[in-house]
Amino acid sequence: MKISYTSEPGLDISRMSIRLLSAELHTGSSGELVEQHLTIPGVFIALIGGGGELIRESGGVRLERDHIYACPPESTFGLAAGAGSDLSVVILRFQLRSDNRDPADLEAIRRLYSELDGLRLNPPGHLASFCRKMHEHLASGDRMRSWRAQLDMGELLYQLLNEGKKPARDGAKHDLDRARHYMREHYKEELSIERLASVAGFSPKYFVDVFKKTYGISALDELTQIRMNQAKKLMLRSDRLLRDIAHEVGYADEFYFSRKFKQVVGMPPTAYMKKRGRRVAAYGSTALIGYMLPLGIIPYAAPLHPKWCKYYGDRYGADIPVHMNAYRQNHYKEQNMALLEQAKPELIVTSGGLEEKERARLSAIAPLIELPGDERDWKTNLAALAEALGEQAEQQLWLRRFEEKAALVRQQVQSDSAAGGRGKKVAALKLLKGKLSLFVSSGLHDTLHVELGLELAAGEAGQEFNMPVTARQLAELDADLVLLLVCQESETLASWSALKESTEWMSLPFVRDNRLRLISSEPWREYSPVAISRILDECAELLTGNCP
Template structure:
């Protein structure tokens, strides 16, 4: 139980809560809210359905009446469970501290550490049931009201929501169990090579063995033993990539004393025996420069030995292939740390480097010293021709043609789905800082107008462009669907919060008629075969009206 002394550093009587926005995310069948930055204190309130939250502190199941806190500067993303629907309120707050000066006058100032109000991480179970969701529903309605008393009511209800969290923090309840489960999960992460029993894990969590087994799977979506296997196999892959170890040594280092049992587990997990995996990775191909290069190698059945990765900017490649990529180059802000990446690449001793043409001359010279280099043509060539050129260099032409045939089949199927809605005129917008732009980039152009044969609502026919648009001009454009890309930097996100609440924005036809769809930078700003395939998977939902 959380003691009162843990709150002593904060004078809660001086706390001022200001609600800045309440958004509703609704998704079906695996749809995502991509990982994004929280510029304000953010409370995530599940309403219905099931899904998963990924934050800086871990991954959590979303359940009704179990709230999650994301502090300013943290990141969070949401994914709907396959075959299910999910609705979640995302409420952002500014937490202020009321201060009295020497004259007895009061003023407010930003709290220096608003996250310190909340002791626990993960989910916080609040009571009474349904109250938090009801508060968010009312706040969302009242914030957009023209009645100032209604807007005042929204602020009072926001304070009530924060009160519910803080009072639950003091009382402890089920959130302490969630913390205990995190401890047992962390124990597996650290001691995976040891003999681990359910009884040991249950003791760490302070639960009975039977209750621990049920609650672990309910909380994390996988049994404790299956999670242990996943951790061990990921570690085994790392050892196979980095060391010249015998299979029995790798098995022993990840917790298996029988190398044949280890081989069976590995094949069951990844669909191939360890020997085949090691042979497949024997040619070390590195990707240097754009993270999109990985999206050209994967269709050829090649996972790069080294590649640019970042948990936020390349989350898909991190999640699905991070464990298979032995050397993680820094992908922050388009290869900002170039010299460090070159040094790391030199230490990896790759057999071949795939790069993009936008590199500086000095980088290209250094790459040639490290290993033979193949420069992928620039985007003007088109993604199909680029893929085939790379396939020719790597002697994987057949793999490329098979992948393209599969992609074309999927594109035809999606086109047929969309035709039942008639020809759709599409407008792509980008919000950067406080300016909206009519936007076109190679990825949008290829998918929307070439593969899906949709119509352009904006008169410019081709090329990459960013043309400033005012709200009045935007309202005159005839578009059946508008895709909005919001740049992930602080000034833009803050302006977006204000814009959504403004009367001119809410008066736009595209807003009143629910024709606006938000699209994330990843994959929509990446021009590669894998990114286009992912965009294609999302297209039917975007244009058929499933998304809010």
């Protein structure tokens, strides 16, 4: 659909075409609604009802009615409903192309997504109704209505460019955002509820109530989190006295600060500084974090991303001062090495396979500890890292606890099998871009076969295994339980939506008999001690019939 409009400087939109690829309606309640995934085409997201948050690489943003949210191609996002709230959204995936092959046009199109993001369309309710109608047209299967959806997609883009307005900075939400921003800028000062309420323009009582209702946390608790996170960074990045750090983050009394720090973090500041005294960086694979944590080491610098290592980011992000970009597992090498040069770590832990220039540049920053990768089993790699870091005692303690857990899960699985449960033979399938494969990852093999003694449908030699399967092979698959990993990228998710509704899929014996369970890339495709331990936790449910 040709658009006759010029907006972005240097970009002639009259020479562009837009094609709607899919229109998805997602509805759910509290918690994750759409898992973090990589979208290949561009995306528009419109709130239909309820409330929730859009989580992107740059952070989270609360969804508002009548606003469009744009994600450029090759970016990641996820959606979560608010606490105690329902959420309904329409996700439009589309291709936006220029007739010109000029790289400058491609960059201009990418900037256009940024310009469109957050635009408001009037009148109220129009955007939600328009997007829902597009979904209904495309889902109808009627060719004429599908064509109507294509026309509507062009019309939506035209309306956004021609009539869309950046939201005015007013209303309760923006007043609260102003107070939150004020906290981040003035956390060093004495901040009372009265002062924060004044910044927002509310009475203290109303401010307390609406802040907790909007963000799910009290204003003072959020202020405490801001201060403690800043205190952690100061402890790791400087040799300041505890008294000075307390004053730097807004506490006049260092003893009160110490008590508050222990209450929030779980240990006194002195213990935290002693435990985190070494500046050890993880460079490259996010799995390296899963080798360092069992040794009692939280990295000083590490690659983080809401899709590729959400688990580590959610739990340890605030404790890692320097965040490198883990997009597609170290896609931004130059940027990440530049961050390490600024951070000046004492040691850098990295995986094998470094390019010579990369190794030379990293070696100039700090001594390297290179783990050989998946060609050696995780226990051998953990022992090698523990020896290099002098943390053998921590390693042995962690392994002892792991072995105790593995023995308990193994006993549960064997008891369940003897009682006529799921049996001992497991097959794993992977769906990627519409193609199904029988696969075995190193983590899957070491957990299911080595630790739990289960029989695998393939790959028992310990090698990574990936073999495309036909419909006939699926129908004849000999397994008591089938695990399915659906790769989290837009093309695969679209193919999964179609596949799971097909008669052929629903007639497969393992689907019909409820012997299919979904697993996720994280942790099942990661190979590290922490990932193996997490897979073991999931196996306790998957293999004993307790999985909902």
